[in-house]
Amino acid sequence: MALGPRLDLRQSQSLVMTPQLQQAIKLLALSNLEIESFIGDALESNPLLEAGEIGSEDREAPADTEPRDATSAEGERALDIDDSALDRDRDTGDWSAQMASGGGEDGPDLENREGEALSLADHLEEQVGASAPDQQTAFIARYIIGLLDEAGYLAASLRDVAGALGVTLVDAEAGLEVVQSLDPTGVGARTLSECLALQAKEADRYDPCMKVMIDNLDLVAKGAFAHIRRICQVDEEDLAEMLTELRSYDPKPGLQFGGGTSAAVVPDILINAAKDADGKDRWDIQLNEATLPRLVVNRGYYIELRDGSPGKEARSWLSEKLADANWLIKALDQRQKTILKTAAEIVKQQDGFFRKGVSELRPLTLKTVAEAIDMHESTVSRVTSNKFLHCERGTFELKYFFTSGVGGGEDGEGASAEAVKARIKALTDAEDPKKVLSDDKLVELLKAEGFDLARRTVAKYREAIGIGSSVQRRRAKKLAGIG
Structure with missing residues (x-):
């Protein structure tokens, strides 16, 4: 059998990640505060953009131009991309080509925003x-x-x-x-004494003498060293060593991260209780308009530049900038709609939490929300990253509402692990000291409430929240009663 070279032609389709498509995807992962900064960069790089209220007429290009940007239904799909599809052949239609034909690749650089200083909150969150x-x-x-x-x-x-x-x-x-x-040691303290005590414990120097000194910081501030030495019952050499140790501690550990964005979190979504026309309770869900980006195309400036630019190269550059401006306005508008749609579904799924607290959290996955709003899981993941929701219970990141499920009940749904732990905690707190609940009894009580759990699961969650066995609790309650 003879071997020889051969030339074959094969046709295939694949998803192309154009620069604008990459930016559309990254826009979803940015918080509103990051979007504000991003908009500032866009205003500097594109002379046709200006800040202002967005009206429907401002969203469209001038009638005598035909910039090809992602303004159709296919363009809206650009914000809902299946990550797994990027590495395999797929029938994509022509929307990726429309994204590519927007022209400009010189938009604000989202990648450069990732190198900003780490804030105290971010540093602590990574360790939790x-x-x-x-x-x-x-x-x-x-x-x-x-x-x-x-x-x-x-x-x-x-x-x-x-x-x-x-x-x-x-x-x-x-x-x-x-x-x-967490690191840095001392964060979470409520007083200066508590902050220094935490650092002394970390250094293994929190002995009775150091404790007395930290409890009497007012004497240290006054320089009453003779009094301190007397109440601490140490000699002058030990006192000097203790003072040196105390002065080595950081009274404001959080300032090590002062260069980051650790200021108060500005929520992206606001939720308030309301009533509909029939008087029924409902949730009013809105985007935080105080931080919403507002961009419009300066038509007058565009026409002025177009009429005063006879060169073909200048007209091409102007058309490119116009396409970029229109695309960015559409992308930001679609981003806001996607965030609001996702947040509304999360609130619907976790209605019990907003009404009664963390004990009512339901098991929830990205897939559940994605299927409900007809989007891909990767899109929901981006939407819930760095986005915060404010309600009467406080401000929470959207990803916090996704919890694992345990103990499938009659409806097959199961319960949130946090809800199960909360019920175990409530049952053990309310138990009669003379009739301490065994794990088997806890299983029985939980099953009556719809939590179908195995005994080993109950024991695992009981231990996870620091609740001792029935024998340990009986002994502790008996000692408490004697005391």
Whole structure:
């Protein structure tokens, strides 16, 4: 059999990631504050764009131009891309070609925005997952992180935190304990003494003498060293060493990240309770108009430049900028509609949380929301990243409402892991000291409430939230009764 060269022609289709398509995808992942900065860059790079209210007539190009941009239904699909399709052949129609024909590739660089300084909140959030014993505690810890000031201190009381989230004071304390275990040491403190004490414990120097000194910082400030030495019961050499150690601590640990964007979070979505025409309760869901980007095409300036630019190259550049401007306005408008649509579905799925608190969180996945709003999971993932929702219970990132499910009930849906833990906590808190509930009894009670769980699952969640066995609880309640 003879071997020889051969030339074959094969036809295939594939999804092309044009620069504008890449920007459309990245726009979804930006928060409103990041969009504001992005818009500032766009205004500087494109002379045809200007800030202002967007009217329907401003969204269209002048009648005598025909810029090819993503303004059709196919263009709207550009914000809903299946990531897995990028690496395989697929029937894409011609929408990717329309995206490519917009012309300009010199739009604001989204990639350069990723190198900004890390904020205190971001730094702490990255550590929560590995430090929290369960998702409910992580949820509470992230909420507390959002309340910290720029120095890393918590000004709100734990009772306010517990009330806002609908959890017990013990749960709020567990969340604060997680925050105080994070780097930099000292964040989450409510007083200067507590901040320094946390750092002393980290350095393994929080002995009784150091504790007394930290509890009497007013004497240190006054320079009453003789008094301090007497109440600490140490000699002058030990006192000098303790003072040196104390001065090495950072009274404002959060300022190490002062260059980041750790200011108060500005929510993207606002939710308020309302009533419809029939008097029924409903949720009023709106985008935060205070931070919505507003762009229009300056028609007058476009016509002036067009009439005064006889050269073919100049006209080509002008047409390119016009196409970029129209595309960006359409992309931002579609982004806002996608965010609002996704947020509305999340609120619908997690209605119990907004009414009663974290114990009513339902198991929810990206796939569930994506199917409900007819979009791809990757789109929902981008929409819920760096987007915050504000309601009467506080401000939460959209991704927090996606929780795992356990214990499928009669409806086959199951329950949120956080809801199960909350019920276990409530049952053990309310148990009679003389009739402490065993794990088998907890299984029985939970099953009566619709939580179909195995005994080992109940034991696992009980231990995860720091609740001892029935024997340990009986002993602890007996000692408490004696005390």
